[in-house]
Amino acid sequence: MAGIATHPAPVRPRGGKAPTPPKGRTERYAAGKALRRRVPRETHGEWPLGHNRRDPVELVIESNRGRIPELIPIRYERMMVCPFTFYRGTANIMAADLALTPVSGLHAQLCGDAHLLNFGGFATPERNLILDINDFDETLPGPWEWDLKRLATSFVLAARANHFSSADERKTALACLRSYRKHMVEFANMSSLDIWYALVGMSDTLASAHDKAARYRLKKRVAKAQKRSAAEHHFLKLARAKGGQYVIEDAPPLIYHHPFIENQREGLGYGLECYRKSLSAARRTLLDRYRVMDIALKVVGVGSVGTLCAVVLTMAADDDWMFLQLKEARPSILEAYVSKSAYDNHGERVVVGQHLMQAASDIFLGWFKGPAGRHFYVRQLRDMKLKPQLELFNPVTMLDYATL
Helix, strand or coil: CCCCCCCCCCCCCCCCCCCCCCCHHHHEEEEEEEEHHCCCHHHHHHHCCCCCCCHHHHHHHHHHCCCHHHHHHHHHHHCCCCHHHHCCCCHHHHHHHHHCCCCCCCCEECCCCCHHEEEEEECCCCEEHHHHHCCCHHHEEEHHHHHHHHHHHHHHHHHHCCCHHHHHHHHHHHHHHHHHHHHHHHCCCCCCHHHHHEEEEEEHHHCCCCCCCHHHHHHHHHHHHCCCHHHHHHHHEEEEEEECCEEEECCCCCCCHHHHHHHHHHHHHHHHHHHEEEEEEHHHHHHHHEEEEEEEECCCCCCCCCEEEEEEEEEEECCCCEEEEEEEECCCCCCCCCCCCCCCCCCHHHHHHHHCCCCCCCCCCCCCHHHHHEEEEEEECCCCCCCHHHHCCHHHHHHHHHHC
């Protein structure tokens, strides 16, 4: 495939052979410059629209395979709001297009769908609010350029959806790229451990807000999230008493007891026991305090609509509850253009990718294989979640967010 590097991600040698000595910074800079000469920056601005390009409509239809049929219209409805929502639901189309573009040959663990709304605020295990990537359904090692190009393009389309000028669209995308370049220079001079622990705290987010109204709104949302018990918030919204026990309240077509789940309760129960084994011993001890009370389908996102996503109500006591989220993990859309996952279970692929990329991950993040051979990953229904309020962004706010 033209322009595609096929070098596998580096692995540690096993037995017999000594590891290659690490390169110093001078050597790494020289190697990077050599790659840049081979693939100049200017080539990244070109997109060769060839005769062999896949039909985007065919790719959308192809991506519906294996989805719950009655939910596909909801997926289309969410995608049809504007070009940006279509973009959110079609990472596979951009992957096919990026596969025709030049790459330097450096691979990294990719998000695979790094648009601006797949970042957000959430709580770390230490109860601190941070800003980070929060969707890893497509994660896979691949050309580092692809995530960055998808992110920059998402700012152009998001700015357009908010009716900004073409100058502001360009300005926002360039701010995103400029910030990326600046921070990569900083990381290049940091130790490996310091890079690993680097994160964007909510105080950094507040400090970067130049628009007073936006900063005030964010302060209020942060204060509300920190005061509120996430478990209590979800419980009041999702659960009700029925027949002497608590169940998840039906709110079709977005939350309801789908026949597939009702018919596969025993299989899902076994799957959740396998999920338990994917956790560390300490996390298993904590999870064992909870008992599964109910499970229901829950429609989430844009690209995920139609895949089997569910919410699980668990309780340790009448006043002690927790919601888990199950998400079906299908093969990454990047597999068609790089290489297949090293993991047999795509839930494990997602979990490992998330641990590699995210500054702080959920303590209950795990995986299992469920009924009909479907793969799943599990996490808490997001704790202290703060989604970007894109519809309220003005050009200044969008610029600040792009810089973050």
